[in-house]
Amino acid sequence: MIAQRLFPIALLSASMACAATTQPPSWSGTPPGAPPAGWVHTQINKDEPATEFSVVRDGDESVLQAASRDSASSLVHTLNAPVSPDQQLAWRWKVSNAVPGSSMESKGTDDYAARLYVFFDYDESKLSLRQRARMDLARTFWGAELPTAALCYVWGTEDAVGRIGPNPYTDRVRMIVLQQGDVRAGQWVAETRDLAADFKAAFGEDAPPVTGIALGADTDNTDGTVQARFADIRFEPRP
Secondary structure (H helix, E strand, O other): OHHHHHHHHHOHHHHOOOOOEOOOOOOOOOOOEOOOOOOEEEOOOOOOOOOEEEEEEEOOEEEEEEEEEOOOOEEEEEEEEOOOOOEEEEEEEEEOOOOOOOOOOOHHHOOEEEEEEEEEOOOHHHOOHHHHHHHHHHHHHHOOOOOOOEEEEEEEOOOOOOOEEEOOOOOOEEEEEEEEOOOOOOOOEEEEEOHHHHHHHHHOOOOOOEEEEEEEEEOOOOOOEEEEEEOOOEEEEOO
16 A cells, blocks of 8 residues: 555654764664654554564674564654765664565565665655655655655565666665565675765666664565564775
8 A cells, every 4th residue: 555655754744853973873782672753753644563573682782673464654763964985884684584475566476585775865856846746746645745755675585686766656765776576685784875976877867865764574565574684784984
């Protein structure tokens, strides 16, 4: 459902209650249990199951786990971080399995073993009249703070690694496939992304500041089951 696809963006209005930071809160030093303060669990559609988020031990470190069983929801943190070519976003993630049929081709296949959203403070005046009308309609249902641009990094199945394309629910979210299938399932995979370059490739213009990060794993469309784990997410200088 579209509500489930937009929930991490729509919750930014609620998460503004958290103090804006330049780094997402760490869970590496957190004991097993609830996610640390600063991360807000978001679920718009209460009629469907929510993904379960918790801090768990993985070897000798604490990591965030998103467990999805025919469910969808997200964990969101609001922050304020400029985008620079000298900086990169870095994290590690691991999934138990890929989601069969996962693809950006249709709404019915818009499920992913793991997602990481980055929200941007995009100037709405740059949108076309048609795009603004669609945003106004979306905000009527999902909140006035709905951002006008986001990147969504995913662990997919059908789409090739490196593919960039619009989300089937809204072209203001651009999907970027970083991992595909089960080849690396069960393994920690390190990712580093140049947000300036990715935004340019996805939207064709310079990136505005980052306003939020969201994490998730969802299987509500495909009726699947998956566990995704995330190590700390950091903005760091590019080597």
